[in-house]
Amino acid sequence: MSTLEFRGVGVRYGRFTAVDGVDLTVPDGSVTGLVGESGSGKSTLGRAAVGLAPVVAGQILVDGRDVGARPRRGPVQLVFQDPYASLDPRMPIGASVAEALPRPSRTAGVLRTGRDGPTARRGRAGRTDRAAEVARYLDLVGIDPARADQLPRALSGGQRQRVALARALAARPSVLVADEITSALDVSVQGAVLNLLRGLQRELGFAMLFISHNLAVVRYLADRVAVMDGGRLVESGPADQVLERPDHTLTRTLLSCVPTLDASVPGTRPQEPTTDTTAVEEAS
Amino acid sequence: MPSKPSSTRSARRTSAGPSSESFGHRLLDALRTPLGLAAVTAVAVLTLMAVLGPTLAGSAATRVDTGAIDQGGGSAHLFGTDGLGRDVAARVLVATRLTLELTLAATAIGLAGGLLLGLAPVVLGRRAGRLVTATVGVLVAFPGLLFVLVLATVFGAGSTGAVLSVGLALVPPAARLVQNLSASVATADYVAAARILGTGRFRLVTRHVLPNIAEPVTLFTAQSAAQILIAFSGLSFLGLGVQAPAYDWGRLLNEQLGRIYVNPLAALAPGLAVVLTGMVFTLVGEVIAQAGGRRAPHRAAASDPADEQAGTSSATPSSASASALDAGGGGDTATEDALLSVRDLRVTFPGGRTSVRGVSLSVAPGEAVGLVGESGSGKSLTALAVAGLAPHPARVAAGELRFRGVDPRSGSGLGTSLAMVFQDPMASLNPALRVGRQLAEVAEVHLGASRAQASARAVERLAWVRITSPERRARQRPHEYSGGMRQRAMIGMGLMGEPSLIVADEPTTALDVTVQRQVLDLLGEVRRDSGAALLLISHDIAVVAQVCQRVLVMYAGRVVEELPVADLAVRAAHPYTRALVGAVPTMGTDRNTALATIPGRPPEPGDRPRGCAFAPRCDRARDRCRTAEPVLTDQGEGRRVACWYPVTASSGPVQEARHTEEPPPGDADPSRHEAETLQDDARSVRDGGVR
Numbered sequence: 001m002s003t004l005e006f007r008g009v010g011v012r013y014g015r016f017t018a019v020d021g022v023d024l025t026v027p028d029g030s031v032t033g034l035v036g037e038s039g040s041g042k043s044t045l046g047r048a049a050v051g052l053a054p055v056v057a058g059q060i061l062v063d064g065r066d067v068g069a070r071p072r073r074g075p076v077q078l079v080f081q082d083p084y085a086s087l088d089p090r091m092p093i094g095a096s097v098a099e100a101l102p103r104p105s106r107t108a109g110v111l112r113t114g115r116d117g118p119t120a121r122r123g124r125a126g127r128t129d130r131a132a133e134v135a136r137y138l139d140l141v142g143i144d145p146a147r148a149d150q151l152p153r154a155l156s157g158g159q160r161q162r163v164a165l166a167r168a169l170a171a172r173p174s175v176l177v178a179d180e181i182t183s184a185l186d187v188s189v190q191g192a193v194l195n196l197l198r199g200l201q202r203e204l205g206f207a208m209l210f211i212s213h214n215l216a217v218v219r220y221l222a223d224r225v226a227v228m229d230g231g232r233l234v235e236s237g238p239a240d241q242v243l244e245r246p247d248h249t250l251t252r253t254l255l256s257c258v259p260t261l262d263a264s265v266p267g268t269r270p271q272e273p274t275t276d277t278t279a280v281e282e283a284s
Numbered sequence: 285m286p287s288k289p290s291s292t293r294s295a296r297r298t299s300a301g302p303s304s305e306s307f308g309h310r311l312l313d314a315l316r317t318p319l320g321l322a323a324v325t326a327v328a329v330l331t332l333m334a335v336l337g338p339t340l341a342g343s344a345a346t347r348v349d350t351g352a353i354d355q356g357g358g359s360a361h362l363f364g365t366d367g368l369g370r371d372v373a374a375r376v377l378v379a380t381r382l383t384l385e386l387t388l389a390a391t392a393i394g395l396a397g398g399l400l401l402g403l404a405p406v407v408l409g410r411r412a413g414r415l416v417t418a419t420v421g422v423l424v425a426f427p428g429l430l431f432v433l434v435l436a437t438v439f440g441a442g443s444t445g446a447v448l449s450v451g452l453a454l455v456p457p458a459a460r461l462v463q464n465l466s467a468s469v470a471t472a473d474y475v476a477a478a479r480i481l482g483t484g485r486f487r488l489v490t491r492h493v494l495p496n497i498a499e500p501v502t503l504f505t506a507q508s509a510a511q512i513l514i515a516f517s518g519l520s521f522l523g524l525g526v527q528a529p530a531y532d533w534g535r536l537l538n539e540q541l542g543r544i545y546v547n548p549l550a551a552l553a554p555g556l557a558v559v560l561t562g563m564v565f566t567l568v569g570e571v572i573a574q575a576g577g578r579r580a581p582h583r584a585a586a587s588d589p590a591d592e593q594a595g596t597s598s599a600t601p602s603s604a605s606a607s608a609l610d611a612g613g614g615g616d617t618a619t620e621d622a623l624l625s626v627r628d629l630r631v632t633f634p635g636g637r638t639s640v641r642g643v644s645l646s647v648a649p650g651e652a653v654g655l656v657g658e659s660g661s662g663k664s665l666t667a668l669a670v671a672g673l674a675p676h677p678a679r680v681a682a683g684e685l686r687f688r689g690v691d692p693r694s695g696s697g698l699g700t701s702l703a704m705v706f707q708d709p710m711a712s713l714n715p716a717l718r719v720g721r722q723l724a725e726v727a728e729v730h731l732g733a734s735r736a737q738a739s740a741r742a743v744e745r746l747a748w749v750r751i752t753s754p755e756r757r758a759r760q761r762p763h764e765y766s767g768g769m770r771q772r773a774m775i776g777m778g779l780m781g782e783p784s785l786i787v788a789d790e791p792t793t794a795l796d797v798t799v800q801r802q803v804l805d806l807l808g809e810v811r812r813d814s815g816a817a818l819l820l821i822s823h824d825i826a827v828v829a830q831v832c833q834r835v836l837v838m839y840a841g842r843v844v845e846e847l848p849v850a851d852l853a854v855r856a857a858h859p860y861t862r863a864l865v866g867a868v869p870t871m872g873t874d875r876n877t878a879l880a881t882i883p884g885r886p887p888e889p890g891d892r893p894r895g896c897a898f899a900p901r902c903d904r905a906r907d908r909c910r911t912a913e914p915v916l917t918d919q920g921e922g923r924r925v926a927c928w929y930p931v932t933a934s935s936g937p938v939q940e941a942r943h944t945e946e947p948p949p950g951d952a953d954p955s956r957h958e959a960e961t962l963q964d965d966a967r968s969v970r971d972g973g974v975r
Contacts, residue, residue, distance in 0.1 A: 037798050039766075071476065074480070077480065086477050087477075088496070091474075099481055100481045186823045214869075254798060258870065258871055259801075259827050260829075260868075
């Protein structure tokens with residue numbers, strides 16, 4: 001499999017610098033969590049890896065080879081944040097996944113233009129193969145392959161995100177970028193998508209850049225954690241180290257902001273306002 | 285990019301019913317309406333006229349009869365005869381084919397040119413694309429009629445010239461439309477996804493852009509055809525179009541108009557043909573628009589009498605639950621001194637979908653209550669109904685609905701005593717108005733403050749919600765605010781009066797964790813400082829736990845559990861509540877086990893199972909759960925639960941429920957187990973989906 005490497009990457013939109021000199025390595029077969037507040041440039045960095053953001057400085061390498069600055073079929077695939085926007089509303093989900101499958105080779109395409117019988121049969125066989133591949137990927141993400149001809153609007157948010165994941169995997173990426181893939185979903189659905197993603201990553205062994213603003217989610221998936229602030233990388237390292245002994249104040253802030261039900265953690269819940277404290281606060 | 289508002293999410297979810305078929309299906313539906321039938325009939329008649337006209341009436345149209353020159357309408361000649369004694373009716377009929385041919389040819393030219401120019405920016409690089417866009421911009425600025433006349437002069441008189449000129453005149457507006465539509469499609473995530481999958485530019489256009497702009501473009505084309513028919517007839521009328529001996533309706537009009545006072549019928553006939561055919565084109569466009577428009581087929585506003593009675597009928601199980609609630613009495617729901625008191629609230633939509641089924645809740649003055657549930661559980665509708673803001677076709681019924689002792693539905697107006705904070709502050713603030721002005725308006729309208737007083741108060745309130753340099757910020761517009769600041773401004777707007785209740789509907793779902801924390805802290809502070817009560821709605825039980833004292837968990841339109849926040853982590857009794865708690869990953873979640881998930885999906889409002897609505901997704905469900913719906917019963921200590929087999933305190937903390945998916949001891953291969961739970965999860969989702 002492959003390693004994704006950012007070397008001094010800078011991204012600029014007009015005069016606005018979204019990402020500034022980021023060096024980050026996503027090692028082979030592991031998950032790197034990328035966290036930061038909104039506007040920190042974490043999503044932009046992820047999009048840059050697939051050529052969807054204008055890289056003005058540095059290099060993005062997969063196994064030492066530059067991925068190029070334009071969106072094209074490359075070794076990196078991206079799963080988008082919003083599953084309601086990332087699937088073509090007029091395209092059956094099976095066709096969306098099929099689009100990601102490798103194209104039949106060029107010679108086959110030329111042959112198919114011929115009029116003789118055998119090639120026509122071969123074309124049909126190719127279609128059956130592709131349908132089987134689509135079914136395999138849908139099954140992989142837990143969507144009934146029989147639903148392949150349904151439109152995205154027949155699916156719930158979590159199911160759509162599964163289809164988006166199937167599409168990205170069908171392109172056989174060596175690196176997967178997951179950009180806030182659960183933040184548009186209900187918490188109850190989030191768990192299932194995270195379980196799925198973690199299982200697939202372990203099974204297929206691709207390197208993954210997992211972008212999120214929620215450290216608890218990142219912690220669950222990531223082997224390494226990188227923290228961005230204002231377009232710069234402020235901290236990175238093994239997940240345990242960054243999360244248990246954070247160096248940067250932002251990391252500590254992000255840690256303290258994770259919503260929790262555990263009342264024993266100090267400062268996680270405001271004190272119950274008794275009449276007394278209210279009176280004191282009004283006085284102060 | 286902020287996440288999608290959940291209101292849209294649930295709206296889209298509900299639209300994903302069986303009514304959401306393809307465009308083809310919806311077109312078929314639209315064709316069955318009276319309008320659609322009329323369009324089909326009219327098109328059929330026109331087609332027959334065009335195809336058979338020349339064969340049937342060809343000879344009559346060209347036969348010169350010197351004995352019957354310039355006759356009026358009558359039995360021999362329906363619309364009379366022309367200067368050479370030819371039958372006008374026959375000539376109008378024969379002209380149908382040529383007129384339609386030329387109109388459709390011109391429309392085709394215009395559409396093709398429009399698509400070509402309009403899609404060019406998607407296919408071409410950035411610079412060439414900009415050049416095309418600018419060119420179209422200049423061409424659109426050129427008056428259409430002038431364009432036609434100039435082109436007609438350039439190409440010279442004759443039908444070819446006229447077709448070209450009318451067709452080319454359509455190109456700029458068509459190109460502009462296609463450009464605008466395709467530009468928005470081209471920036472969509474699914475197009476970006478296709479690009480990183482290596483889909484070529486032309487494939488991108490045919491597979492993704494064209495299907496997604498097809499409906500509005502088709503509608504535009506149908507309407508343009510009507511205009512082109514008029515334009516073309518105009519050109520022929522002026523002598524720039526079809527030349528003798530050929531003739532279309534415009535030319536016939538030209539020939540007959542001179543004698544309109546002598547033989548009005550002969551002059552009016554071709555004009556009438558133009559007008560009627562133009563209407564047919566528009567009709568076709570209208571039908572396509574109806575099929576293309578996302579609006580649901582207009583069902584008869586089902587005024588189901590059962591719905592209306594539901595709220596008051598005493599035999600319904602929900603009323604039983606309400607009385608059980610009253611009987612239970614105790615705890616903090618002494619409705620006498622409650623600020624907000626709701627009993628047996630029902631929100632019903634036409635067609636019998638009941639989204640909220642007998643919710644009872646009360647909020648004491650100064651109390652913070654959380655309302656938790658998945659999308660579609662009815663939590664937002666409950667809050668909106670309480671605030672008197674239930675969306676249009678919804679019908680709200682309640683055994684009791686009192687806010688500060690008054691029914692908010694009575695029209696007395698909630699004024700400034702209830703503040704509402706919505707999920708998407710960008711949508712709830714007016715982007716054209718300065719933030720300070722929007723806040724000030726509240727004081728002017730509701731408190732009768734002068735403009736200066738109101739402005740001062742607005743600045744003061746912005747400072748209260750921790751917006752730095754409030755004077756400067758008050759003069760800014762919402763787009764200059766960050767997401768968190770907009771939400772603060774919304775809270776500030778609610779504080780312009782002296783609210784006794786703040787209803788916050790998913791106020792932090794579009795925000796990242798740090799801003800979420802700030803907004804939640806602010807809500808807590810505001811509550812302490814103002815003494816207002818808070819009703820906080822969220823899909824994330826952990827968010828509610830940050831600021832609330834008491835939590836109500838909703839599922840499928842009902843409250844299934846109510847408990848103090850402190851009990852959430854360990855003493856939740858309803859399996860659904862425990863599942864929600866377990867689904868939130870925390871900094872202490874075991875990384876080596878799968879996250880707890882809730883298999884399946886919530887039932888659609890029209891399709892709820894018999895018995896407990898959660899039973900199909902519940903691993904504790906037994907036969908009784910599938911036949912009888914449990915009512916909310918008091919458990920003491922301010923706790924209520926609607927479950928036949930609640931988890932008792934002796935069942936252990938929630939963490940244990942979460943660890944049911946842990947690999948059994950001795951299982952050396954956790955990943956294999958992982959794959960199994962994955963499969964289970966997948967299967968349950970599938971089952972849920974198929975249902």
